[in-house]
Amino acid sequence: MPTGPTYRVQVRPGFDLDATAQIVDYLADLGIGWLYSAPLLAAVPGSAHGYDVVDHRSVNPELGGEKARLRLVAALREAGLGLLLDIVPNHMGVARPETNPAWWDVLRRGPASPYAGWFDIDFTRGPVLVPVLAEESAARADLVVDGDELRYHEHRYPIADGTGDGTPRQVHERQHYRLVCWRRGDRELTYRRFFAVSDLAAVRVEDPAVFAATHAEVLRWAAAGELDGIRVDHPDGLRDPAGYLARLRAAAPGCWLLVEKILEVGEELPPWPVEGTTGYDALAEVCGLFVDQSAEAAFTALDTALTGRATSWPELTHECKLAAATGLLAAELARLVRLTPPLPAAEAAAGLAELAANHSVYRSYPPAGDRHLAQARAEAGRRRPDLVATLDRLTARLRDPADELAVRFGQYTGAVQAKGVEDTAYYRWSRFVALNEVGGAPQRFGSSPERFHRAAARRAERRPAGMTTLATHDTKRGEDVRARLAVLSEIPERWAAAARRWTARAGLPDPAFAHLLWQTAVGAWPIARPRLHAYAVKAAREAATTTTWTDPDPAYEAALHDLVDAMYDDAALHAELSALAARITPGGWSNSLGQKLIQLTMPGVPDVYQGTELWDHSLVDPDNRRLVDFGLRRDLLARLDAGWLPPVDHEGAAKLLVVSRAARLRRDRPQLFTGYRPVPAQGPAAGHAVAFDRGGAITVATRLPLRLAACGGWDGTAITVDGEVTDVLTGRCHSGGPLPLADLLDPYPVALLVTSAPGRQR
CATH class of the missing domain: 3.30.1590.10 (Maltooligosyl trehalose synthase, domain 2)
Known part of the structure; x- marks a missing residue:
């Protein structure tokens, strides 16, 4: 397991293995412990992501091939970095x-x-x-x-x-x-x-011969000491995830194993032989801290006014999942139905689709996950009382892990959840899009510090070696877009007035989607026009309310492009949008620094997605796979190491300061990160602070910065520490006892304290 953070690089044609090797020294200087690479095996020619593997026997020649892989490994070993590799056991590319x-x-x-x-x-x-x-x-x-x-x-x-x-x-x-x-x-x-x-x-990787053939090369690298960790893509798609992971653990006993498993709120990872997930659950826990929960009613009222209907997340997700279950995934449903005689085919199809549409998690694993199936059965029966007898007969079989129907139903529900929720409902639910994120819970409006502390303590106890993240190649919006959007929850009246005004001036036939687009634009502003056009089309087709991937609606998409163009060409609208973005940007910076420091220092192994050590206002892929300017980041890091304390401004060097100092501390002094204890604040603004002690490293962050300023600032609010501490971000020493947050959180809205001076970190 790495002590320092991992750093995800989208190795691909255009940024190949040799290009990756050339940034290893920068990653080491940044404080990174391991490189976390996208898939490297031969993929469909031109693949921008590598998940469409075509030959497991060789490294993708478009990435430089085997010799380039060895050059990267040599560079990593020389710099003292490990290698975590993304692998794809569930499927292969067959486009060509x-x-x-x-x-x-x-x-x-x-x-x-x-x-x-x-x-x-x-x-x-x-x-x-x-x-x-x-x-x-x-x-x-x-x-x-x-x-x-x-x-x-x-x-x-x-x-x-x-x-x-x-x-x-x-x-x-x-x-x-x-x-x-x-x-x-x-x-x-x-x-x-x-x-x-x-x-x-x-791919039927449950077959030992298929497993051996498709994993031989990667396992050869592990046996040779050229690979230290494996990230398993989409385990829910496998026939037998537990069996697969046990086989992988036995074949690579020394590897750090992670699974790309999306857990819903309250769901626990099955007892698999892995260190943990890739961290979407942590993303939701951290980002929710910076949302003002008191604004929920205002945003619900605004969404109702704009759309003309009351919002209902359960009804929306049911609608989207049922459509996916019976439409996009009709072939998979038909295969399930062929396993259900003597039930009439139409009844079986309706029952299975309804159960999947009411299934609250990606996949349940009987008998341990029977409660999820029971909940789905109860809700399906409520919605379709005419199917009660059929639902009972189906559920009896779905509880049996040895039943072929149960196995394939598990593979089916994961696809229904992904297509129905992630790829559809998240683009239709426009109440507050900062929450529409993979692994999130858009119906839950933010989170309290108390809830965060409980989750972090549970993580420290149960999965301390699992990954934490704020951004991946699959997130819907960049971490700093979400951080800025969180500020809107502090000014709901101002946002409502702007959204109503803009919608009246330049609306769409679909007002819910227009509201989603206004929020996204403000969160990413200023953004190059072609990027916003591309996002708008993709998001609208995913929402599939008027236009779709299979049947684009030219008139609607023309109106969509007109709306985007108006943001740039309508002088008054452009000025208003720019002014509101400017208004929330400083608060967004504060949130960005806070969520980043928390993620880097909370229990778990933090991952830094490529480029996010500076502000990152990317949108959904492929926007978030754009090339990163590593030269700029090298130069800024050198200035920081020469003693520069940057302002919190558009350049983003303050975020680089936070990332580099926190990353180096975790890598160089892991003994400071072995426990977890909330550090309460005392004073009138205590609710605006979140702080915890990891066993010698104390994190302090600001939340809800606009409301904090509006109520007069910290006003004597303090935290109490034992003994002298040093803030590794500024180098300033503070005596023990009560530490006034007005002094501690100046000039930055965050602090990282250690109980003794760490010395120079390079």
Whole structure:
């Protein structure tokens, strides 16, 4: 387990392994303990993320290949850094079959292929359906036979031995696959996939032979001492996550193991042999601290006024999940139904979809997770009393972990939750979008310090080696966007007046989405126009209220672009938006520094997402995968190390100061971070402070800064410490006893205290 933080780098074409090696010295200077890398195995050519692996036997040549990997490992070892690698056991990329040897062979030989058992294909339903064609009947006229390949425009497919004679259509009909209209993928697919992505085919990693083949290279690196930790992508998609993780732990006993498991509020990680999750639960705990809970009623009233309907998170999520369960994931639902005779198919489909739509977590693991299934059954019965008998029969089977229906239902509910909530409801629920984050609970308006302390103490006790984070490649908004938006909760009346005025001046047919877009723009302002246009289209298609990915609405999207353009071209609107953004920016900076210091010093191993050591106002991917200016960060860090104490301003060097000093302290003096104790404040402004002692390192942060200023500042509020302490951010010493926060939190709204001077950290 690393002592210092990890640092996530999106290694990809355009920023390859050699480019990553060139920043290792900077990461070491920053205080980072381990590099946390995106997937490195060979992926679909041009992949910007690496999650579409096509060959587990080699490093992606577009990243520099094996020699570049070894150069990176050498650089890390020379600098004393470890390596945490993201791996993808659940699926493989099949968008370009010719680049995936295993998939190519399955398409060529069908069930007779030695790789047929690699993929979760239902061969009983005939040829493998490949949803790639335009309108089907006309598109097949574009098929071409080229040697031993069948081609459709740029797409290439193998021809089975002895089937190459005749017209392209005749050849096509003899294959072990059928090229069909792309629209049939959601309804009729014959292989399990990743969520609703037909270009990602699920892998049967529960088979020991498949596990061995797909993990051999990564495990070779671990055995050679070239890999220190493994982050497992989407374990809920696996047939048997517990069994898989036990096998992985046995194969890499010395590795730090993490899972990308999204836990809902109150949900505990199953008793898997891993150190913890990748930290979305910590993200929600930290960010909620900076939201003013007293503003909930005002934001609810505003949303109701703008949309003309009362907000209801449970009803919205049910609607979105049921749509995903029966639409995007219709093929997966049909496969479940085929396991339910003698139940009538229509009743079984309705019952399973309703259970999934009412399932409150990504996946329950019977018998330990039976309470989640019981809750889903109760709510489904309330909504569909006509299905009570069917629900009871289904639930009896779903409680049995050995039942094939229960296994596949677990894989199905995770996809329903992800597509229905993360990728749809989060874009429709516009009450307060700072809370619309992966692993979050938008219906819970912020969090109190007391709740945070309870969660942190529980983390210290149960999963001290789990990861904490504020941003990932999957978060919907950058951490500093959320921090700035949190300030709006302190001025709800001003925000309501602005949102009403702007909506009346430049609205959309969908006022809820307009409200989401106004908030996002203010949180990221100033933002380059093309970035906001791209975000608006993606977000609107994800919301799927008027326009969708499969059926874009040109008129609605034109109106959407007009709204974005108005933010720049309407002088009065532009001035108002800029003025409000400027008004909340200083409070946003205070929140950013507070949440970052807390995340870096709370129980767990902190991760720093690439570039977020300065202000980061990125939006959802691919916006958050943009190249990072490491040269700028090197220069600023050098100035800090020369003694510069930067102002809290647009440059963001104050955040770099917080990150570097906290990271170095965790790396160099881990003994200061072995416990957890809340440090209460005393005085009239005590509710604006959050502080805790990790066993020698004391974190102090400001919350709700606008309200604090409005009530006259700290006004004698203090915390009490034993003995002399030094603030590692400023180098200032403070005597023991009551420490007035007005003195301690000046010039920065945060402090990191140690009970003895740490000396120079380099």
